[in-house]
Amino acid sequence: MAELEAVIGLEIHVQLATKTKMFCGCELSFGDEPNVHTCPICLAHPGVLPVTNEQAIRYALQIAAALECEVAPRSIFHRKNYFYPDSPKAYQISQYDIPLASNGRLGDVRIHRAHLEEDAAKMIHVGESGRIHGSGASLVDFNRGGTPLVEIVTEPDLRSAAEAAAWARLLRETVRQLGVSDVNMEEGSLRVDGNISMRPVGSEELGTKTELKNMNSFRFLERGIEAELARQRELIESGGTVSQETLHFHPGDGTLTPLRSKEEAHDYRYFPEPDLVPLAPTEEMLREARESLPELPAARAERYREQLGLADDVAALLAADPETAFFFERVNGEADDIEPRVVANWVTGELAAALRQDGEVANASDSKVEPASLAALITMVQEKKISHNSGKAVLVALLVEGGDPAAIVEREGLAQISDGGELEAIVAAAVESNPEAAEQIRAGNQKAIGAIVGAVMKETKGRADGGEVNRLIREKLGL
Amino acid sequence: MAAMLELTAVEANEAIAAGDLSADEYGAAWAEAAAGDDLNAYLWRDGNGDGEAIAVEQPKIAPVAVKDIFCTEGVPTTAGSRILQGYRPAYTSTAVRRLLDAGAPILGKTNMDEFAMGSSNENSAYGPVLNPWDRGRVPGGSSGGSAAVVAGGLAPWAIGTDTGGSIRQPASLCGIVGLKPTYGAISRYGMIAFASSLDQCGPLTRDVRDAALMLSILQGKDPCDSTSVGLAQAPQLPDREDLNGLRFAVPTELARDSIEPGVREVFEATLATIERLGGEITETTLPHAEHGISAYYVIAPAEASSNLARYDGVRYGLRAETAGDLVEMYEATRAEGFGTEVKRRIMLGTYALSSGYYDAYYGQAQKVRTKIAADFSAAFAEFDFVVTPTSPSIAFGLGEKTADPLAMYLNDFFTVPMSLAGIPAISIPAGLAEPEGGGPQLPVGFQIAAPAFAEQKLLDAAYALEQAIGFDAKPGGAGG
Numbered sequence: 020m021a022e023l024e025a026v027i028g029l030e031i032h033v034q035l036a037t038k039t040k041m042f043c044g045c046e047l048s049f050g051d052e053p054n055v056h057t058c059p060i061c062l063a064h065p066g067v068l069p070v071t072n073e074q075a076i077r078y079a080l081q082i083a084a085a086l087e088c089e090v091a092p093r094s095i096f097h098r099k100n101y102f103y104p105d106s107p108k109a110y111q112i113s114q115y116d117i118p119l120a121s122n123g124r125l126g127d128v129r130i131h132r133a134h135l136e137e138d139a140a141k142m143i144h145v146g147e148s149g150r151i152h153g154s155g156a157s158l159v160d161f162n163r164g165g166t167p168l169v170e171i172v173t174e175p176d177l178r179s180a181a182e183a184a185a186w187a188r189l190l191r192e193t194v195r196q197l198g199v200s201d202v203n204m205e206e207g208s209l210r211v212d213g214n215i216s217m218r219p220v221g222s223e224e225l226g227t228k229t230e231l232k233n234m235n236s237f238r239f240l241e242r243g244i245e246a247e248l249a250r251q252r253e254l255i256e257s258g259g260t261v262s263q264e265t266l267h268f269h270p271g272d273g274t275l276t277p278l279r280s281k282e283e284a285h286d287y288r289y290f291p292e293p294d295l296v297p298l299a300p301t302e303e304m305l306r307e308a309r310e311s312l313p314e315l316p317a318a319r320a321e322r323y324r325e326q327l328g329l330a331d332d333v334a335a336l337l338a339a340d341p342e343t344a345f346f347f348e349r350v351n352g353e354a355d356d357i358e359p360r361v362v363a364n365w366v367t368g369e370l371a372a373a374l375r376q377d378g379e380v381a382n383a384s385d386s387k388v389e390p391a392s393l394a395a396l397i398t399m400v401q402e403k404k405i406s407h408n409s410g411k412a413v414l415v416a417l418l419v420e421g422g423d424p425a426a427i428v429e430r431e432g433l434a435q436i437s438d439g440g441e442l443e444a445i446v447a448a449a450v451e452s453n454p455e456a457a458e459q460i461r462a463g464n465q466k467a468i469g470a471i472v473g474a475v476m477k478e479t480k481g482r483a484d485g486g487e488v489n490r491l492i493r494e495k496l497g498l
Numbered sequence: 499m500a501a502m503l504e505l506t507a508v509e510a511n512e513a514i515a516a517g518d519l520s521a522d523e524y525g526a527a528w529a530e531a532a533a534g535d536d537l538n539a540y541l542w543r544d545g546n547g548d549g550e551a552i553a554v555e556q557p558k559i560a561p562v563a564v565k566d567i568f569c570t571e572g573v574p575t576t577a578g579s580r581i582l583q584g585y586r587p588a589y590t591s592t593a594v595r596r597l598l599d600a601g602a603p604i605l606g607k608t609n610m611d612e613f614a615m616g617s618s619n620e621n622s623a624y625g626p627v628l629n630p631w632d633r634g635r636v637p638g639g640s641s642g643g644s645a646a647v648v649a650g651g652l653a654p655w656a657i658g659t660d661t662g663g664s665i666r667q668p669a670s671l672c673g674i675v676g677l678k679p680t681y682g683a684i685s686r687y688g689m690i691a692f693a694s695s696l697d698q699c700g701p702l703t704r705d706v707r708d709a710a711l712m713l714s715i716l717q718g719k720d721p722c723d724s725t726s727v728g729l730a731q732a733p734q735l736p737d738r739e740d741l742n743g744l745r746f747a748v749p750t751e752l753a754r755d756s757i758e759p760g761v762r763e764v765f766e767a768t769l770a771t772i773e774r775l776g777g778e779i780t781e782t783t784l785p786h787a788e789h790g791i792s793a794y795y796v797i798a799p800a801e802a803s804s805n806l807a808r809y810d811g812v813r814y815g816l817r818a819e820t821a822g823d824l825v826e827m828y829e830a831t832r833a834e835g836f837g838t839e840v841k842r843r844i845m846l847g848t849y850a851l852s853s854g855y856y857d858a859y860y861g862q863a864q865k866v867r868t869k870i871a872a873d874f875s876a877a878f879a880e881f882d883f884v885v886t887p888t889s890p891s892i893a894f895g896l897g898e899k900t901a902d903p904l905a906m907y908l909n910d911f912f913t914v915p916m917s918l919a920g921i922p923a924i925s926i927p928a929g930l931a932e933p934e935g936g937g938p939q940l941p942v943g944f945q946i947a948a949p950a951f952a953e954q955k956l957l958d959a960a961y962a963l964e965q966a967i968g969f970d971a972k973p974g975g976a977g978g
Contacts, residue, residue, distance in 0.1 A: 059587070059588050059589050062813055063808045063813070064569075064587065064588060064589070064813075064814065065569060065575070065577065065582065065585070065587070065690040065691075065808070065809075065814075066567075066568075066569045066587070066591060066687070066688040066689055066690045066691065067589075067687070067688070068686060068687050068722060068723050068724070068725075069724070070721065070722060070723075070724055071724065098804050100803075100804050100807060100851070102807065102810065102825075102828060104812055104824065107808060107812075107813060108807070108808050109804075109807030109808050109810065110804055110807060159812075286852055286853045288803075288804070288848065288851035288852060288853070288856075289851075289856075290800060290801075290804070290851055290856070290860060293693075293694035293695035293725075293801055294691075294694050294724065294725065295724050295725075296724050296725060
């Protein structure tokens, strides 16, 4: 049997962080008491009419611009008809054959379409499982009903679960930096479903796909897709065929169960929403959306590679998070004589490690370390005024107390020993007190030098320059 | 007191403004008249003890009877349906809000065909309205209650809704004026939806000047209705006396032989009156108009099937008692709550939108609709107005057409094309006709249609014609 490859497309629902709902004036909120943000419109009382939230259109246009989509001059809202208590009108206002945006791209993945719609209300199934099966009653919280959503559908361009999760992270960062959504998967402001199939490598045709739902973290997204790919692979390799169905992922045990086929057998009877006029963005709205785009991760990483000469992985790491990127650029701006590559290594390496260890704040921008202080610190290390190890110690102190690194160096006595005579004496003493190591070095075992360097560093409390110490030991041993 | 009830709304308003008439006394007289409703025309009246009308601080103009399709906060609003029995809206429709803001008290809510689906008012869950000219006959529909209260002396003026003729046809059958404005002239917010792309609010009044005044109060762009645009200018009271230089077109397709002889006679006499006033009559052709009914009975039910899906027993209105699950509750509620005609249209509409049938039905009907609108545009390039009888028949007997839905649908033959085109049309009483088989003479309406947003021109011409016709008959027959 031919080798199989995974073919994965994603469908992403992004809740927009507008002040009010998509078609009425109710406030948007998360975590409030149920059914406090409702009105006759979002409860579908008789006679009410929807009015489109202009801010939602502007946010959606920003997403369209960030995903390099074409924007339809006149897109149409449709009614998607179905009976379910989470949909009080018994139809969802969505877009169908003419979506707001189409034919875009983010990174290596093509965007099929992006359209505006409204979120359903939240169903709470009473009972232990929290799921509808085995539940005795269901409650509806209409606070969420009518929240503006942008649904983004990719082309099936992803080839592994890890790739899908990495791309979903890039999308989240991109949308987050637009400032148009909280993109919180646990709270449901970002929801990612997978369309998953397999085909023989080299084939251009698509296999039968399944739709995978309920993966409310990137980890679960990856695990869910992996589990489904494994299931499909086993099925195909044992001579079976994949049937089109919707699967629910259980994060607890990693299993997948099909949703009831009844829920899939819908004929949604789409037709143009007669209560709304076509959505025709003005030139001004389109220009505003384009101009409001911040530098997004993909573009920023490219700039770091091209203009600052950073390595691919460091550039991507710095570019992913705008606050880290901004901090890096400020340090780099203060450190005129230091190569950007060195500054980048400090920010992604030593600083990131110190922040993790300190645990007080997540981001350098929120810490007590001023960009100018870090620049000064890196300069001192580069100019060998302090050792690299002392530099790390000063950085830890800066995180705790802030201030001027030179003052910390002074106070802690961390200045590198610059008096050649003093260091020579310490080296001589160290060689004498480690005769075995000295013998081994003479015999050609270069590694043995570590013991003597260690003794020197201990004696100098790390204030000696490692290179100089090495040189002096060899000189002392006549090598 | 009887004298003050003889005033038109415009006359009464002027007398109130001049201090010659007390708005409170005038309002009380109408409330008393309304309390004498023996036509089953009101479903709710202010003062009947079931909920209080929304207060008007200081009544300034004549009180209004409102079709029970307009939401009124705290006051029962049923749309003529059992499924909304006991429902009291949490908000007030824009149309009613505008009336209240103008100082018009709400006299009551009028009976109607369930969800505005019908041409005889026999589809109300609360019993049919009787025609004040002959209580054995229907008042037309779906705004039958609003037409009957104005014709029967139970209200000075009223508002209704027109989707395919629901203002014009009952106005015709009751001998009053009914105006369907351009789609978008008046907000639909708070007007319970039947077919959203066709529904339009409008006045039912004693004469053309009252209709003009009511339209000027109701019209306007509403931020709560994205499809509303309002009129460029609020209509002025018409005072034109001639029709010099105006060109009236009679479409050959809409002058077919199914018109009753008495209706045809009045129609032709009215054409002669137009010519006498200086107007020019020409036959023209609206090639697609005769397909109006077919297109309408796809589009309207399709939209209705979606609009009426919200009545599920979960949040308001009737909920059927069942031991079953959610789906059984939905089914039982809708089975109990909706009447036969509503169910028929929900099924027609659901079918027309179904996967595999959409292009053949809904898609095709929309194309026909576009063709009909184009026909009117072409006609208005040459003519000022298109005229037809409003209804092919005078008021028919209760129960006469209920067994044959198609015959009932054909009542809207002359009114549906204008609804599909979204253009304004008015029905004015033009004369009386002898019913087949005897009985009191019954009113015949004359319909004038104009280009979109040409309401002022339409009202001016209708006023001149109304004055020349001088229709002054009143219901006075048996029991009246």
